[in-house]
Amino acid sequence: MSCKPMKKDESVPLAQHRRTFFTQAAAGVSLMALAPGVRLVELAMANSEDSLPSNDKRWGLLVDTAKCESGCDECVSACNSEHGLSGHGRPETDAQWIRKVDLKDEQTGHELSIPILCQHCEDPPCVDVCPTGASFRRADGIVLVDKHICIGCRYCMMACPFQARSFIHEDLTGQKTHSPRGKGIVESCTLCVHRIDEDQEPACVEACREAGHDALVFGDLEDAAGPLASLSRKTATRELRPDLKLNTGVRYTSF
Amino acid sequence: MPSSTPFWWVAAIATAFVVVGLVSAHHMESAGHWVTGMNNRVVWGVPHVFAVFLIVSASGALNAASIASVFGRETYKPLSRLSALMAITLLAGGLTVLVLDLGRPDRLIVAMTHYNFRSIFAWNIFLYTGFIALVVVYLWMMFEPRMNRFVGRVGTTAFAWRLILTTGTGSIFAFLAAREAFDSAVLAPMFIAMSLSFGTALTLIFSALIFSIRGDGLPTALMLNLRRLLGYFVVAVAFFVMVDHLTRLYGAEHHSMERFILLEGGIYPMLFWIGQILLGTILPVVMLLQRRCNTLAPTLVAASLVLVGAFCQLYVLIIGGQAFPIDIVPGFSETSGFFDGVIAEYQPSLAEFGLGMGGVGLALLTYLIGTRVLAFLPTTGFDSGPSS
DSSP states (O other): OOOOOOOTTOOOOHHHHHHHHHHHHHHHHHHHHHHHHHHHHHHHHHTOGGGSOOTTOOEEEEEOTTTOOTTOOHHHHHHHHHHTOOOOSOTTTSOOSEEEEEEEETTTOOEEEEEEEOOOOSSOHHHHHOSSSOEEEOTTSOEEEOTTTOOOOOHHHHHOTTOOOEEOOSOOOSOBTTBOOOTTSEEOOOTTHHHHTTTOOOHHHHHHHHTTOOOEEEEETTOTTSHHHHHHHHSOEEOSSGGGOOOOSEEEEOO | OOOSHHHHHHHHHHHHHHHHHHHHHHHHHHHOGGGSSOOSSSOSOHHHHHHHHHHHHHHHHTHHHHHHHTSOOGGGGGGHHHHHHHHHHHHHHHHHHHHHHSSOGGGHHHHHHOOOTTOHHHHHHHHHHHHHHHHHHHHHHHHOGGGGGGHHHHHHHHHHHHHHHHHHHHHHHHTOTTOTTSOOTTHHHHHHHHHHHHHHHHHHHHHHHHHHHHTSOOOHHHHHHHHHHHHHHHHHHHHHHHHHHHHHHHSGGGHHHHHIIIIISTHHHHIIIIIIIIIIIIHHHHHHHOGGGOSHHHHHHHHHHHHHHHHHHHIIIIIIHHHSOOOSSTTEEEEETTOTTSOOOOOOOHHHHHHHHHHHHHHHHHHHHHHHHSOOSOOSSOSSOOOO
16 A cells, blocks of 8 residues: 555546555454454463363361460451451441351360351352352352342352351442452352462461461362361361261361 | 222222332332341341242132132132132232342342252242243133133142142242251141141132122132131141141250240240230131131131231241351350351341232232222122133
8 A cells, every 4th residue: 555645647546446445444344353352362361271260179278276266356357358348337237258256165165266157068058049040169169159140039148057148238338359249149258269369378368377376278178288188187177067968168177 | 899989998008008118128229138127147037928928828829719620619619710810919929029128139130041940949930930820821711711621720730830839938948958947848848738728818808808899798608618728727737837846846956946936035936826826826726617706707807817827937937947046066155246156136127017018018909900900700699600
């Protein structure tokens, strides 16, 4: 294509004008059509098979109950801060993804404190009962809520044996982009999936270590050489509500 | 109809309930559910009591039609069309309450397009919509003389469908393995018995109302049959309630929960013994099965008492069942800032009652409109009744 200015007496046949126009238009349209495609390929490459959740792994937590201190709620604060769970000063209706529970053996009087959160069950009752499939379990064992299709029926809350889910009872402010939340739907611990997908550990685990307790150990339950397996070999572990046989992803050293 | 005034009065009252229901739903949805008594421990409240009551009653409301079409009892034929209309309107009222209580009622379309078939809730969506469709077809068979010959077959299908529907509704609770108060197979047949009882009580009240508006009374033979049936159904419910509690009382595992529901749980034992057992079972059974009370007025009083008992029963079952704490770590007492190990508080709000009454109002209003626009009512002096 030439950009040389035309002289007055120069004449270009009409057909050539048309051809030039169509060539340029076709190039433009092709560019417009291809560019998003190229971008999509780029995005697809970013989510390569390697980075998708895989059932080769099963993420979980081991709570070392001997190290978990009564009165300490570093894990709770870290969770609230990470996910923007600010609350409205109404404990009955405010969201709580992880809570500290003080236990006392009814026979011996032995006391201890443990965190209770979504147990990321292998057979989660919340996933079974959810009518729309909003509650789901990722291939790597993390149980999540699809916030786009949760209708807020709360049947999952009725079914959860650990009361680990919260319904958003009122308008929210200060949501985090990595942790979308909204009034009228149900939510629970995501095991900080956004951090796990970037090879980081959950905020509660990090906070517990930084507080010097190291009571929460995060890792792959399937990894025989990993920290969870090695700790489990040294001490007996248990799950909450073992009668339900849910094979939880969160386990506790025996108490 | 000889006089329109009573009709318009009842319609106006029903409309007022619908308006209250809509205002309540708007308030709950715009402010959020924190304005209700429901919370993260008691997640289903009074709206669910109303919704389950209406849904279960809808199934039982079809009794008159079923007895006429399936069991060939001519006495019930005059009520066939009315009972089918009632079944649809009660179910619509219950489903409306359920939908308007959702956290995101605007996502109803999601519930209609995304299904998890492992969920009994998802199955119930099909059971409810299928029931409405089947009863519409049933009505068509009854209304259209050329289709009358199919009434028996469609009636039998609707009869089977409603048994499955009520089993499905009971299973919503029966499948909750994590909660002691639910998790029982007996809930499914108990819900069937409840549907027969509540539905028959409502049939008596609604029919008496509509016949009284028209200026004639409910035929004596029909009333006597219905009241005797109601008496038996109330006894059937009491039987299942007794079996349920006895089974739980037998093992030490559930002693705390039974002590809570039957003795120490504050409002729940009171509602159980006074509301459900005394007012809702013993008194109506005595009134219904005694020949001395076999006139319309005591029958309607007994039917109303059955409904009082129904609300108490569902309140104790649904809300009491959630108020009792889940034993997450058996053998240990639990305390936390999230109310672990303690009885959950629940103070129902006016908005919840408003929404529930809205559902009742909607059922009544659509029932009234139905009787005005189509020939649901039998002709006056109808011992022969409509052809269906």
